Amino acid sequence: xxxxxxxxxxxxxxxxxxxxxxxxxxxxxxxxxxxxxxxxxxxxxxxxxxxxxxxxxxxxxxxxxxxxxxxxxxxxxxxxxxxxxxxxxxxxxxxxxxxxxxxxxxxxxxxxxxxxxxxxxxxxxxxxxxxxxxxxxxxxxxxxxxx
Ligand SMILES: [Zn+2]
Numbered sequence: 001x002x003x004x005x006x007x008x009x010x011x012x013x014x015x016x017x018x019x020x021x022x023x024x025x026x027x028x029x030x031x032x033x034x035x036x037x038x039x040x041x042x043x044x045x046x047x048x049x050x051x052x053x054x055x056x057x058x059x060x061x062x063x064x065x066x067x068x069x070x071x072x073x074x075x076x077x078x079x080x081x082x083x084x085x086x087x088x089x090x091x092x093x094x095x096x097x098x099x100x101x102x103x104x105x106x107x108x109x110x111x112x113x114x115x116x117x118x119x120x121x122x123x124x125x126x127x128x129x130x131x132x133x134x135x136x137x138x139x140x141x142x143x144x145x146x147x
Contacts, residue, residue: 001037003075007118007125009039010054010077011086014120017041017054025120026054026078026092030062032070033109038062054078055098059105069108079120088120099134106130107139 001009006029013027019042026042040057055076062071079088094102094115106113115133118125131137 001031001035003116003125004122006031006037006075006116007077007122009037010075010118011120011122013039013041013058014054014077014079014086015041015081018043020044021046021048021051023080024078025081025086026076027086028054028058028077029075030058030071031073031075032062032066033072034066034070036066036070038065053095053098055094056101059101062105068105071102071105071109071113073114073116074102075116075118077118077120077122086120086122089124091117091119091124091126093117093126093128093133096134099130100137100139102130103134103137103139107141 009029010027014025017025021044029039038061042054044051078092079086112129115128
């Protein structure tokens with residue numbers, strides 16, 4: 001799938017978010033090394049701290065579909081639902097917790113993961129890698145000495 005198709009998928013996933021408290025909808029598409037795609041959206045809860053990010057939701061789907069160690073890239077888009085779909089002009093990058101979860105997948109696979117962050121309206125984006133967004137992060141590689 002092209003960047004544009006994946007951004008459209010992430011934006012569509014965001015519209016399926018359950019975000020009654022923040023009103024901020026985030027969608028995430030995860031692409032495997034073989035081109036398989038799964039998606040997820042944020043899922044809030046009345047007990048605020050129990051909310052789940054779109055990336056975590058999509059990572060769970062990815063684990064079930066093809067395995068965390070097969071993730072090649074992810075696409076994230078976030079904003080507010082509007083009359084013409086998801087709106088918002090600022091690219092949305094993964095939060096710190098999701099960066100940690102993505103680093104886990106990257107270290108499992110042994111290769112970096114591309115992160116494409118898009119605005120709600122899909123017009124603005126930035127391209128990063130998880131090792132760029134979380135330099136010197138802690139992951140499975142740091143537990144090699146544990147028994
Ligand atoms: Zn997050």
